[in-house]
Amino acid sequence: xxxxxxxxxxxxxxxxxxxxxxxxxxxxxxxxxxxxxxxxxxxxxxxxxxxxxxxxxxxxxxxxxxxxxxxxxxxxxxxxxxxxxxxxxxxxxxxxxxxxxxxxxxxxxxxxxxxxxxxxxxxxxxxxxxxxxxxxxxxxxxxxxxxxxxxxxxxxxxxxxxxxxxxxxxxxxxxxxxxxxxxxxxxxxxxxxxxxxxxxxxxxxxxxxxxxxxxxxxxxxxxxxxxxxxxxxxxxxxxxxxxxxxxxxxxxxxxxxxxxxxxxxxxxxxxxxxxxxxxxxxxxxxxxxxxxxxxxxxxxxxxxxxxxxxxxxxxxxxxxxxxxxxxxxxxxxxxxxxxxxxxxxxxxxxxxxxxxxxxxxxxxxxxxxxxxxxxxxxxxxxxxxxxxxxxxxxxxxxxxxxxxxxxxxxxxxxxxxxxxxxxxxxxxxxxxxxxxxxxxxxxxxxxxxxxxxxxxxxxxxxxxxxxxxxxxxxxxxxxxxxxxxxxxxxxxxxxxxxxxxxxxxxxxxxxx
Numbered sequence: 001x002x003x004x005x006x007x008x009x010x011x012x013x014x015x016x017x018x019x020x021x022x023x024x025x026x027x028x029x030x031x032x033x034x035x036x037x038x039x040x041x042x043x044x045x046x047x048x049x050x051x052x053x054x055x056x057x058x059x060x061x062x063x064x065x066x067x068x069x070x071x072x073x074x075x076x077x078x079x080x081x082x083x084x085x086x087x088x089x090x091x092x093x094x095x096x097x098x099x100x101x102x103x104x105x106x107x108x109x110x111x112x113x114x115x116x117x118x119x120x121x122x123x124x125x126x127x128x129x130x131x132x133x134x135x136x137x138x139x140x141x142x143x144x145x146x147x148x149x150x151x152x153x154x155x156x157x158x159x160x161x162x163x164x165x166x167x168x169x170x171x172x173x174x175x176x177x178x179x180x181x182x183x184x185x186x187x188x189x190x191x192x193x194x195x196x197x198x199x200x201x202x203x204x205x206x207x208x209x210x211x212x213x214x215x216x217x218x219x220x221x222x223x224x225x226x227x228x229x230x231x232x233x234x235x236x237x238x239x240x241x242x243x244x245x246x247x248x249x250x251x252x253x254x255x256x257x258x259x260x261x262x263x264x265x266x267x268x269x270x271x272x273x274x275x276x277x278x279x280x281x282x283x284x285x286x287x288x289x290x291x292x293x294x295x296x297x298x299x300x301x302x303x304x305x306x307x308x309x310x311x312x313x314x315x316x317x318x319x320x321x322x323x324x325x326x327x328x329x330x331x332x333x334x335x336x337x338x339x340x341x342x343x344x345x346x347x348x349x350x351x352x353x354x355x356x357x358x359x360x361x362x363x364x365x366x367x368x369x370x371x372x373x374x375x376x377x378x379x380x381x382x383x384x385x386x387x388x389x390x391x392x393x394x395x396x397x398x399x400x401x402x403x404x405x406x407x408x409x410x411x412x413x414x415x416x417x418x419x420x421x422x423x424x425x426x427x428x429x430x431x432x433x434x435x436x437x438x439x440x441x442x443x444x445x446x447x448x449x450x451x452x453x454x455x456x457x458x459x460x461x462x463x464x465x466x467x468x469x470x471x472x473x474x475x476x477x478x479x480x481x482x483x484x485x486x487x488x489x490x491x492x493x494x495x496x497x498x499x500x501x502x503x504x505x506x507x508x509x510x511x512x
Contacts, residue, residue, distance in 0.1 A: 037092075037094055038094065038095045038096070038097050038099065038100060038124060038125070039092045039093060039094045039095060039125065039127075040092075040093050040095060040106065040122060040127030040128060040129070040490070041090070041091045041092055041093070041127070041128040041129070041130075042064065042068065042070070042086070042091055042093060042106075042108060042128075042129045042130065043061050043062055043063050043064055043090075043091035043129075043130050043131075044060075044061065044062045044063075044064055044130060044131050044132075044133050044137065045059055045060075045061055045130035045131065045132050045133065045297065045493075046059065046060040046061070046062060046132075046133045046134075046135075046136070046137060047059060047132070047133070047134050047135075047293060047294040047296065047297050048060065048135065048136050048167070048206070048207070049166065049167045049206065049207025049208070050207055051205060051206070051207055052207065053166065053167070053207045053208075053209045053340070053343070054207070054343040055293070055294060055343060055344060056207075057296075059296060059297075061091070061130065062091075062137060063087070063088050063089065063090060063091040064086075064088075064091065064110070064131070065088065066111050067086045067088050068086055068108040068109055068110050068111075069086075069108065069109040070084045070085065070086045070093055070106065070107065070108045070109075071083070071084055071106075071107045072084040072093070072095060072099070072104060072105065072106050072107070073104065073105050074099070074102065074103075074104050074105070075102075075103045075104060075105060075119060075462060076418075079105070079107060083096075084106075086108075093106065100124055101121065102121060103119060103120065103121045104119075104120070104121070105117055105118070105119050106118045106120070106127075106129075108129075114450050114451060114452055114453060115452050115453070116452075116453045116454075116455070117452065117453070117454050117455070118454075118455045118456075119454060119455070119456045119461060119462065120455070120456070120457055120490055121490070122489065122490020122491070123489045123490055123491075126486075126489050126490045126491045127490035127491075128490070128491060128492070128493065129492070130493075132196070132297045132298055132301045133196060133197055134169050134195065134196035134197070134293045134294065134297065134301070134318045135167055135168040135169055135196055135197060135200070135208075136167070136168070136203070136206050139168065139197070139198060139199075139200025139201065140200055140201040140203070141200070141201065142189050142190065142192075142199055142200065142201050142237065143201060143237060143238065143239035143240070144190075144239055144240065145188065145239055145240040145241065145242075146188070146189050146201075146237035146238055146239055146240070146241060146242070147186070147187045147188040147189045147190075147237065147241075147242040147243075148163070148185070148186075148187050148189075148210065148232060148237075148242055148243055148245050149184065149185070149186050149187075149242040149243070149244050149245065150163075150184065150185040150186075150187065150212050150230070150232065150245045150246075150247070151183055151184045151185075151244075151245070151246055152183060152212065152230040152246070152247050152248065152249040153246060153247075153248050153249060154248060154249035154251070155183050155214075155228060155230075155249040155251070156182065156183055157179050157181075157182055157183060158174075158177060158179075158183070158185065158214045159214055159215060159216045159217075159227070160173075160214065160215040160216065160217075160224070161173075161174040161177055161185055161212060161213070161214045161215075162174060162212075162213050162214075162215065163185070163187050163192070163210065163211070163212055163213075164210070164211045164212075164213060164320050165192070165202050165208055165209065165210045165211070165235055166207075166208065166209045166211070166293070166320070166340070166341070166344070167202065167203075167206060167207045167208030167209060167235075168194070168199075168200050168201075168202050168203075168208050169194070169195035169196050169293055169318055169320075170189075170192040170193060170194050170195060170199060171192070171193055171195060171306065171309060171320065171321075172187070172191045172192040172193055173191075173309075174187055174191075175191070185212060186242060187242070188242065189237050193303075193305050193306060193309050194303055194305070194306075195293075195302045195303060195306045195318045195319075196293070196301065196302065196303060196318050197303075201237055202235035202236065202237060203235075203236075204234050204235050204236055208235045209231065209232070209235050209340060210231075210232040210234075210235035211229060211230070211231050211232065211320075211338055211340055211341075212229060212230045212232065212247070213226050213228070213229045213320075213322070213336070213338065214226070214227050214228050214229070215227060218333045220333065221325060221329045221331070221332070221333050222325070222326060222329070223323055223324060223325035223326075223329060223332070223333055224323070224324045224325075225322075225323055225333050225334075225335050225336075226322040226323065226335050226336040226337075226338075227251065227253070227336055228249055228250060228251035228252075228336050229249075229250055229336050229338040229340075230247035230248060230249050230250065231247055231338065231339070231340040232245045232247055233245060233247060250336065250338065250339070251336065252336065253334035253335055253336050253337075254334060254335065254336075254337045255332075255334050256289050256323060256332045256333075256334070256335055256348075257373075257377055257378030257379065258289070258332055258348050258371075258378055258379035258381070259378075259379065259380055259381040260328075260329070260330040260331075260381070261287065261327045261328065261350055261352070261381055262381065265352060265367075265381075265383055266280055266352060268383075268387075269352055269354055269365075269366065269367055269387070270354065272387040272389055272426055272502075273354055273365060273387075273389070273504065274389065274390075274404060275404060275405055275406055276356065276365065276404055276504060276505070276506070276507070277354055277356075278354060278355060278356035278357070279354065279355050279356070280352075280353070280354050281313075281353040281354060281355040281364070282326070282327070282328065283326070284311075284312075284313050284353045284355070284364075285326070285327040285328075285350075285351060285352045285353050285366075286310075286311070286312060286324060286325065286326065286327060286350070286351055287323075287324070287325045287326070287327050287329065287332075287348065287349070287350045288310070288312075288316070288319070288321045288323065288324045288325075288348070288349045288350075289321070289322055289323040289332070289335065289346070289347070289348050289349075290319045290320045290321040290322045290323065290341075290346070290347065290349075291319060291320045291322070291337075291341035291344040291345070291346055291347075292317050292318065292319040292344060292345050292346070292347045292370070293317075293318040293319065293344065294318075294344075294345070295345045295347070295370075295372055295495070295497055295499075296495060297318075297495065298483065298484075298495060298499070299317050299370035299483055299495075299497070299499030299500075299501075300314075300315035300316065300317060300368070300370070300499070300501055301315075301317070301318050302315065302316045302317060302318045302319070306318075310324065312351060313351070313353050313364040313366070314351045314353065314364065314366055314368050314501075314503060315368075315501075316349060316351075317347060317349055317370050319347060319349065320341060320344075322335050322336065322337060322338075323335045327350060327351075327352060345372060346372075346373060347370050347371060347372055347373075347497075348370075348371040348373075348379040349368070349369070349370050349371075350368060350369050350371075350381070350383075351366055351367070351368035351369075352366050352367055352368070352383070353365075353366040354366055356505065358408040358475075358507075358508055359408065359409070359443050359446070359473055359508055360443075360445070360446030361443055361446055361447070361448050361475075363475070363477075363505035364503070364505075365503055365504045365505050366502070366503055367383045367385060367387060367500065367501065367502040367503070368383070368500065368501050368502075368503075369381075369382060369383045369384065369385075369498050369499070369500045370497060370498060370499040370500070371497070371498045372497045372498070382498050382500075383500055383502075384430075384431060384432060384482040384498050384499075384500040385431065385432065385433060385480050385481060385482040385483075385500035385501050385502045386425040386426040386428065386431035386432060386433040386480055386482070386502065387425065387426050387480065387502040387504065388423045388424070388425055388433070388436065388459065388478045388479075388480050388502065388504050389404065389423060389424055389425065389426070389504070390404055390423055390424045391403040391404045391421065391422075391423045391476070391478070391504075391506045391507075392404075392421070392422050392423070393412060393419055393420070393421050393509065394419060394420040394421075394422070395412045395413050395415070395419050396413070396414065396415065396416045396417040396418070396419070396465060397413040397414050397416060398411065398412055398413030401509070402507075403421075403476065403506035403507045403509060404506060404507065405507060407507065408507050408508040408509075409473060409508050409509065409510055410507050410508070410509040410510075411509070411510060411512060412468075412509050412510070412511050412512075413511065413512055414470075414511065414512055415465030415466070415467075415468040415470075415511040416465060417465050418462050418463065418464060418465055419462070419463040419465055419468075420460060420461070420462055420463070421438060421460070421461050421463060421476060422459060422460045423459045423460075423478060424459060425459060425480060431482070432482040432485075433459070433480040433481070433482065434457075434481055434482055434483060434484040434485060434487040434488075434492075435455060435456065435457045435480075435481055435484060435487040435492070436455070436456050436457075436459060436461075436478060436479060436480050436481070437453060437454070437455055437477075437478070437479040437481070438453075438454040438455075438456065438461045438476055438477075438478050438479075439452075439453050439454075439476065439477040439478075439479070440452045440453075440454070440463070440467065440474060440476060441474065441475050441476075441477060442469075442472055442473070442474055443472075443473040443474065443475060443508060444472070444473070448475075451467065451474075452467060457487050457488050465511070468511040469511070470511050470512055471510060471511075471512070472510060472511075473508050473509075473510050474508065474509055474510065474511075475505055475506060475507070475508045475509070476505070476506040477503065477504075477505050477506075478503070478504050478505075478506065479501055479502070479503045479504075480501065480502045481500070481501050482498075482499065482500040482501070483495055483496060483497065483498075483499035483500065
């Protein structure tokens with residue numbers, strides 16, 4: 001599930017995106033003297049580094065703190081506030097035994113965030129949801145005035161410098177650098193943007209590292225290309241001090257071997273959107289190459305702030321981008337690939353965008369992918385997530401209304417009971433839709449506000465009609481995901497790549 005959000009839970013991880021994960025603790029058959037307790041789990045999934053700065057191959061799973069509010073109910077019944085509690089000891093949510101082998105609802109609300117409702121039928125003790133966090137959970141505040149003064153040896157000046165950290169993953173443009181500054185970068189960590197969770201104070205003892213990268217605009221391709229890098233001796237930050245760093249500059253570049261984005265993918269997007277297709281947004285459709293934090297974690301988990309920093313309209317991976325191009329570039333230029341990032345998987349991320357406007361709001365539908373390199377080297381282009389389509393909303397009083405038709409502000413009549421949104425997916429055996437997020441947005445004065453997020457493993461979601469304010473405008477954002485092959489069992493954790501998503505905004509609608 002993508003970042004429309006993140007920890008308290010969301011203050012920590014910066015997205016409302018929750019992914020299922022497989023149980024990692026030995027099963028305890030006796031809890032408080034009760035044998036064989038049916039339950040599901042909701043917790044954090046944490047990717048950290050070893051002290052060496054390399055990725056720790058073992059994921060951590062930690063109960064959410066502060067504890068989310070949870071409610072459960074069978075699909076056709078109202079929530080009972082007293083029926084479920086969240087265990088801060090192990091992240092368990094116990095369920096009645098009669099919930100097994102039937103579809104039921106789990107609503108959890110993270111501190112300061114909108115409710116997230118999962119409609120599912122997980123296998124016994126297989127239901128496990130988690131929010132991905134990249135970097136250690138305990139984060140000290142960034143001290144005021146802390147940063148780095150960096151003067152690498154072997155370089156005279158910079159063009160488009162940026163400072164990165166790994167472990168606690170951050171990125172920042174060095175906005176105050178001008179060529180007259182020569183080969184010195186003065187960087188205050190206040191300017192860093194966190195890629196996952198709240199920004200914290202880097203801790204070298206926990207594997208956090210810092211890196212300066214300079215970029216140039218390639219004259220032939222127009223790409224933003226990493227031209228050189230320097231790994232800092234220490235990522236440590238002290239209050240009121242910009243530590244002096246004199247690392248060695250590395251200007252070596254390597255080839256990025258990858259197939260171009262064939263125009264057939266653009267055609268596929270437009271054909272699948274049908275009447276929801278408006279204008280392919282070539283300038284905003286991008287390709288990025290870089291080092292990912294982990295490919296054992298979901299592919300689109302960076303904070304919305306990081307997407308904005310990169311100028312991306314759809315979610316992006318937690319990665320250090322070394323190359324950013326238009327989707328249409330056929331031959332990728334050579335790029336600096338810092339040795340400090342060699343231990344991390346290198347990925348290619350592409351997103352294709354179709355832009356539609358209605359009621360003063362811009363809706364960005366599209367499809368995106370995260371590719372890992374093949375064993376023989378290079379990337380094989382693929383967009384593996386099936387695109388959702390043919391949206392119908394069954395209403396209590398107005399029959400079934402088409403939300404993929406010709407016009408917006410579709411009338412759905414009085415929302416006096418539940419409404420069922422159904423849709424289909426591309427019929428292609430090579431594509432997958434492991435699960436869907438259906439996001440209910442309200443539109444007012446040209447502003448899109450998220451009201452509720454639903455997660456389903458089948459292309460159908462039940463909407464409580466009481467959520468719809470008469471006369472207000474709404475839209476569904478439907479996202480399909482490929483990358484969780486056991487989602488149908490309630491176990492979302494095994495992640496496979498290429499990882500993909502397709503995002504479609506329906507027509508806007510309103511209840512009377």
